[in-house]
Amino acid sequence: MKALMLAAGLGRRLFGDDNHEPPKALLRFEGQTLLERHIELLQAHNIEELVLIVGHEKDMLLDEAHSVSHPGFVRSIENPRYREGPILSLACGAEVLRSGSDVMFMDADVLYHPLLLEKLIVSPHRNSFLLDREFQSDDDPVKLCLNDGVVVDFGKQVDAPHDIVGEWPGFMKMEPRIATRLMDVADAIIERGEIEGAYERAMREVLLSEPPGTFCHDDVTGIPWVEIDFPSDLEKATSKVFPRIGDYLAEITIKEVGTS
Numbered sequence: 001m002k003a004l005m006l007a008a009g010l011g012r013r014l015f016g017d018d019n020h021e022p023p024k025a026l027l028r029f030e031g032q033t034l035l036e037r038h039i040e041l042l043q044a045h046n047i048e049e050l051v052l053i054v055g056h057e058k059d060m061l062l063d064e065a066h067s068v069s070h071p072g073f074v075r076s077i078e079n080p081r082y083r084e085g086p087i088l089s090l091a092c093g094a095e096v097l098r099s100g101s102d103v104m105f106m107d108a109d110v111l112y113h114p115l116l117l118e119k120l121i122v123s124p125h126r127n128s129f130l131l132d133r134e135f136q137s138d139d140d141p142v143k144l145c146l147n148d149g150v151v152v153d154f155g156k157q158v159d160a161p162h163d164i165v166g167e168w169p170g171f172m173k174m175e176p177r178i179a180t181r182l183m184d185v186a187d188a189i190i191e192r193g194e195i196e197g198a199y200e201r202a203m204r205e206v207l208l209s210e211p212p213g214t215f216c217h218d219d220v221t222g223i224p225w226v227e228i229d230f231p232s233d234l235e236k237a238t239s240k241v242f243p244r245i246g247d248y249l250a251e252i253t254i255k256e257v258g259t260s
Contacts, residue, residue: 008055055082107170112225135167
């Protein structure tokens with residue numbers, strides 16, 4: 001399995017339009033960047049390679065990536081149009097999405113307990129979204145909807161009938177056919193000139209075009225995580241989520257000891 005990570009953006013909502021701040025993937029928590037955390041976990045689970053889509057301050061990102069990874073593990077693809085829209089960054093991953101390999105898609109700006117990503121990596125489902133059933137609807141989250149246990153809709157705006165809705169933490173995995181289909185849809189969106197807006201609409205289009213049951217989900221409710229888009233997210237990451245990650249590890253250990 002290959003990992004495809006989008007890390008090209010400016011981080012406008014966090015830093016503003018004309019910032020010279022490091023990419024969000026270089027945010028540090030107790031001395032370790034988000035990127036190092038991602039790489040450490042991917043390597044531990046024998047992911048074949050990480051393909052990093054870069055743009056804003058790309059040299060800073062690549063210096064960090066190569067300093068914390070095994071030789072040859074990280075490969076970069078530049079999006080020269082990174083200021084224009086995230087769908088263009090997704091399309092830069094064409095080589096990966098059309099490689100014939102299973103692909104794990106990742107947002108770079110997420111702080112999380114390792115168990116969150118581990119659940120996706122070891123999941124028996126080849127096409128799977130992560131799902132957190134605890135979320136605040138006023139935060140404008142990317143939603144995943146289930147009806148009778150089947151994934152039926154995805155995105156910020158959803159309209160399919162459903163009985164469960166949760167937030168998507170920004171990670172999914174795909175078998176080769178679905179990965180190729182996602183690339184085809186992204187290409188079509190770009191050819192229509194619709195480059196503004198979220199890349200998730202390409203994923204939604206693929207989901208809705210496939211037979212029910214093609215996509216599954218892995219529930220990560222209760223596992224600490226946060227996507228860092230706004231200053232309030234960074235504050236939450238620092239004051240709540242990062243401390244909770246350590247506490248959650250302790251809780252799991254106590255439960256395992258209690259049941260052994």
